[in-house]
Amino acid sequence: MAEVANPAELQKIADQLRLDVVKMVHDAKDGHPGPALSIADIVATLYFKELNIDPQNPYWEDRDRFILSKGHACTVLYAALARRGYFPAAEFAGLRSLGSILQGHPCMKKTPGVDATSGSLGNGLSIGVGMAIAAKYRQKPYYTYVMLGDGEIQEGIVWEAAMCAKKYRLDNLIAFVDNNGWQSGDSVENVSGLLPILPKWEAFGWHCQSIDGHDFAQIIEAVANAKQAAAPAVIVAKTVKGKGLAFMENDNSWHKRVPDDSQLAVARKVLGGGADE
Amino acid sequence: MSSYKGxxxxxxxxxxxxxxxxxxxxxxxxxxxxxxxxTSFAERFPDRYIEVGIAEQNAVAVAAGLAASGLIPFVATYAGFITMRACEQLRTFVAYPQLNVKFIGINGGIFGGEREGVTHQFFEDLGIVRSIPGITVVAPADEHQVYQAVKAIAAIDGPVYLRAGNGREHVVYDENAPFELGKIRVLREYGSDVALFASGFVLNRALEAAETLNRQGIKATLADVHTLKPIDSEAIAAILQRCGAAVAVEDHNVIGGLADAVAMVSTEYCPVPIGRVGLQDVFPGSGAAEDVLDHYGLSVGDIVNAALRVMKKKK
Structure with missing residues (x-):
């Protein structure tokens, strides 16, 4: 699939990515479908509209970078990379198996298009800060995007990075917080004293926006605003964990769970039965 | 002639x-x-001095991002703050993707931390980084070797941990002595009664011990093992073969550092008795630099005695 511009086309792509996720986890009998589905619309928008990338040249120096800091949601990243042309969708079948390019969590050395290794939570924003500082130093025009989970920002290093990004005025760094309200054990509200999220980023000197993370027009507008900001920008995206499949939505048991054959069939039906390969 | 304070x-x-x-x-x-x-680096290259504040985990992960963008960052601070506080960032985001980040850990050993006490005495750093795949580990013996070693590690692509001190290190080497990454350097070859392997800022003590033994009629071979990983198996095994007994001397816990590295070579290629002179798996305390080494088992006498003990176990 090539780059697209309008929300209707993005919706189709996001549906395809969601189906890819469900099928990958179903076939591998392992993985995290819920947190992948909550960011599918943002990932589709980035990879099929916003990112300045060249799938034929994954290590192009001037490319925009995307870091999936919440690396456990990697199936949706793998889906986007494959559908964008970095590698064949046939690789999906190898997810989490020996010799596959698709590790259980993203590995920049094994998967073309993965810009940063990730998966142990909290670290992606700091890596993004390093990439954004490198862009400033090298006078490169690229943007660095980081996708954080809302539970993930309980990690202290996230705020070390937030402080550092402000100091270096990294207006080329754009972070999303996937605010689906859930984390591994329970709701973010019950587990932590984190809420409310936005004032914390404001206090750290970031340009802040809140959006509906499933509304393509809002995602596109927020990225445009973030690029205009004179500071590092965070977009707190209200999302639904498991978005797109009623049986999965807001049911945190799908944080890590394998869909059975009938659930896969439902996914095919709901998501349009897109291409398998 | 170059001269440094440490x-x-x-x-x-x-x-x-x-x-x-x-x-x-x-x-x-x-x-x-x-x-x-x-500070002279920051003054001369202000745009290449990345100050992240008191945030070591962030420092290491930022360095990963810089290296992933084609730059070569040195992360330099206290040894334990790199290898313990930021251990996971070093392992998962630098070593695993083989990014070209160089780590300089100061206050290495109890000598390096001396009066500061345990919070600033780092005697586990080498063991921690040795156990992580894909990272080169270097503990040079003095300032001249550190200078050469920094240049040597900059010349290779990939992550490296280099241990430095705190200014009390003794000069052992001539300024122009070469530093060959990955190779031991034999400093004394009195004979083959016993082998002494030393690493880091206690090499001066090992030299003194070798000379003391020589005066007593015991002929030792002394080698500086500045590169702990990859270890120079071939050269170490050859010395073990000749001497039949060895002592490892290091300002580090006796678990995880030089003694283990030498023992790995020995068990695989040439099993011989090996004595371990180092911190004996206890938490040390504050004290004057030379005194803490003497007190915690790293005196010249301790090295000599360890040599005598292992020689008795020779087959």
Whole structure:
């Protein structure tokens, strides 16, 4: 699939990515479908509209970078990379198996298009800060995007990075917080004293926006605003964990769970039965 | 003739020289500029001095991002703050993707931390980094070797941990003595009664012990094992073969460092008795630098006695 511009086309792509996720986890009998589905619309928008990338040249120096800091949601990243042309969708079948390019969590050395290794939570924003500082130093025009989970920002290093990004005025760094309200054990509200999220980023000197993370027009507008900001920008995206499949939505048991054959069939039906390969 | 006040100054001089010839070299500091004696770097290369504040985990992960973008960052601060506080960032985000980040850990050993006490005495750093795949581990013996070693590690692509001190290191080497990454250097070859392997800022003590033994009629071979990983198996095994007994001397816990590295070679290629002179798996305390070494089992006498003990176990 090539780059697209309008929300209707993005919706189709996001549906395809969601189906890819469900099928990958179903076939591998392992993985995290819920947190992948909550960011599918943002990932589709980035990879099929916003990112300045060249799938034929994954290590192009001037490319925009995307870091999936919440690396456990990697199936949706793998889906986007494959559908964008970095590698064949046939690789999906190898997810989490020996010799596959698709590790259980993203590995920049094994998967073309993965810009940063990730998966142990909290670290992606700091890596993004390093990439954004490198862009400033090298006078490169690229943007660095980081996708954080809302539970993930309980990690202290996230705020070390937030402080550092402000100091270096990294207006080329754009972070999303996937605010689906859930984390591994329970709701973010019950587990932590984190809420409310936005004032914390404001206090750290970031340009802040809140959006509906499933509304393509809002995602596109927020990225445009973030690029205009004179500071590092965070977009707190209200999302639904498991978005797109009623049986999965807001049911945190799908944080890590394998869909059975009938659930896969439902996914095919709901998501349009897109291409398998 | 170059002269430094210690290994930290030697590091900074080497980094200045590297940076002058290649604009990819950067310094990432978690508020360690003064501790590293590196203010001259910040003055000369302000846009290559990345100050992240007292945030070591961030420092290491930022360095990963810089390296992933084609730059060569040095992260320099206290050894334990790199290898313990930021251990996971070092392992997962630098070593695993084989990014070209260089780590300089100061206050290495109990000698390095001396009066500061346990919070600033780092005697597990080498063991921690040795156990992580894909990272080169270096513990040079003095300031001249640190200078050469920094240049040597800059010349290879990939992550490296280099241990430095705090200014009390004894000069052992001539300024122009070469530093060959991955190779031991034999400093004394009195004979083959016993082998002494030393690493880091206690090499002066090992030299003294070798001389003391010689005066007693015991002929030792002494080698500086500055590169702990990859270990120079071939040369170490050859010495073990000749001597039949060995003592490892290191300012580190006796678990995880040089003694284990030598023992790995020995068990595989040439099993011989090996004595371990180092911190005997206890928490040390504050004290004057030379005194803490003497008190915690690293005196010249301790090395001599260890040599006598292992010689008795020779087959």
């Amino acid at each position: 290994t930290r100054e030697a590091f900074t001089q080497a980094l200045l020289a590297l940076a002058a010839s290649d604009d990819r070299f950067l310094l990432v500091s978690p508020d360690s500029l003064k501790a590293m004696r590196a």
